[in-house]
Amino acid sequence: MATATLSIDLDAIAANWRALDAASPPSTQTAAVVKADAYGLGADKVARALATAGARRFFVAVAEEGAKVRQALGPGPEIAVFSGHMDGDTALIRDYRMTPMLNSTEQLARHLEALPGHPFGVQLDTGMNRLGMEPGEWAAVHDLVLDLKPRLLMSHLACSDEPSHPMNLQQLRSFREMTDGTGVPRSLAATGGILLGPQFHFDLTRPGIGLYGGEPFVEATPVIALRVPVVQIRDLDPGETVGYGNSWSADRPTRLATVSAGYADGLLRSLSNRATFHSGIKPCPVVGRVSMDLITVDVSDLDHDPQELDLLGPMQTVDQVADRAGTIGYEILTSLGTRYARRYTGVGA
Ligand SMILES: *Cc1c(COP(=O)(O)O)cnc(C)c1O
Numbered sequence: 001m002a003t004a005t006l007s008i009d010l011d012a013i014a015a016n017w018r019a020l021d022a023a024s025p026p027s028t029q030t031a032a033v034v035k036a037d038a039y040g041l042g043a044d045k046v047a048r049a050l051a052t053a054g055a056r057r058f059f060v061a062v063a064e065e066g067a068k069v070r071q072a073l074g075p076g077p078e079i080a081v082f083s084g085h086m087d088g089d090t091a092l093i094r095d096y097r098m099t100p101m102l103n104s105t106e107q108l109a110r111h112l113e114a115l116p117g118h119p120f121g122v123q124l125d126t127g128m129n130r131l132g133m134e135p136g137e138w139a140a141v142h143d144l145v146l147d148l149k150p151r152l153l154m155s156h157l158a159c160s161d162e163p164s165h166p167m168n169l170q171q172l173r174s175f176r177e178m179t180d181g182t183g184v185p186r187s188l189a190a191t192g193g194i195l196l197g198p199q200f201h202f203d204l205t206r207p208g209i210g211l212y213g214g215e216p217f218v219e220a221t222p223v224i225a226l227r228v229p230v231v232q233i234r235d236l237d238p239g240e241t242v243g244y245g246n247s248w249s250a251d252r253p254t255r256l257a258t259v260s261a262g263y264a265d266g267l268l269r270s271l272s273n274r275a276t277f278h279s280g281i282k283p284c285p286v287v288g289r290v291s292m293d294l295i296t297v298d299v300s301d302l303d304h305d306p307q308e309l310d311l312l313g314p315m316q317t318v319d320q321v322a323d324r325a326g327t328i329g330y331e332i333l334t335s336l337g338t339r340y341a342r343r344y345t346g347v348g349a
Pocket of ligand 1: 033082156189209
């Protein structure tokens with residue numbers, strides 16, 4: 001079989017949730033962000049594993065994702081939607097009992113009109129200028145909203161992966177100004193915010209990337225491994241070139257392995273001539289361009305011909321691969337395609 005295997009350790013995801021939960025006091029609840037199909041790892045299995053670990057609140061980006069998570073989890077846990085209550089979402093929000101995080105007075109009006117009495121939260125903009133009500137907008141509806149007992153007031157940090165960035169304290173101050181004294185449960189921290197310390201924790205934290213083993217949670221238990229079969233091996237003479245555009249040429253007699261994965265599998269083309277596979281603990285550099293289904297790897301320094309090579313695993317994290325590609329772990333994770341054979345291990349597999 002030429003299909004590469006993506007292994008996903010559900011026990012590691014559960015362990016990361018427990019570790020992030022333990023990073024805040026018991027009075028702070030720890031939710032789980034499972035948007036974008038749980039960062040590409042499979043929202044149904046991941047959400048069930050996290051529920052088994054103890055998570056009771058889940059966040060998704062859009063209502064359609066929430067419906068899938070509701071089907072996986074059954075009626076108990078709360079499922080909240082960051083994009084709020086969009087036109088056309090009413091039936092999903094009602095039938096799958098989701099809690100929209102309302103982002104504007106327009107969404108507030110839509111929600112109260114369409115589903116009076118249905119739970120909601122409010123997202124506030126504290127400076128990121130992406131989602132949420134602006135301070136002035138919030139001031140105008142604040143009294144009305146508080147009478148309706150929202151489930152949550154939340155905001156999101158723009159620079160939480162940089163602990164000393166002044167934006168963190170600026171947003172904290174703005175969040176407190178908008179929410180102090182409301183008596184409503186509050187949430188400001190995603191993974192990065194949890195690591196900033198207790199003043200950022202409030203009543204609920206919302207980790208995503210840390211659950212999946214990514215930075216800034218550097219102490220995370222590794223979650224995924226990616227092993228790619230070798231389709232063919234050949235010898236090159238010095239001066240021979242490899243791949244589209246002849247972007248690499250051999251400067252010594254070279255043994256070259258062609259492995260079965262490419263940019264269609266989320267192994268970005270920017271990894272061309274930059275990434276490293278491993279055979280056991282031995283590094284093997286990518287040479288030539290990453291193509292759609294294939295990548296060429298220099299295996300000259302191995303004392304055997306490998307049958308498969310590892311891109312992700314004990315020798316290399318998602319963030320290390322992301323560095324080589326000039327991006328972040330989030331993008332590598334969510335780009336991993338649908339073509340892999342996915343092997344789940346642990347509780348819930
Ligand atoms: C994605 C997201 C999170 C989770 O962020 P991580 O950095 O992955 O922990 C939390 N809150 C909001 C609003 C988000 O969009």
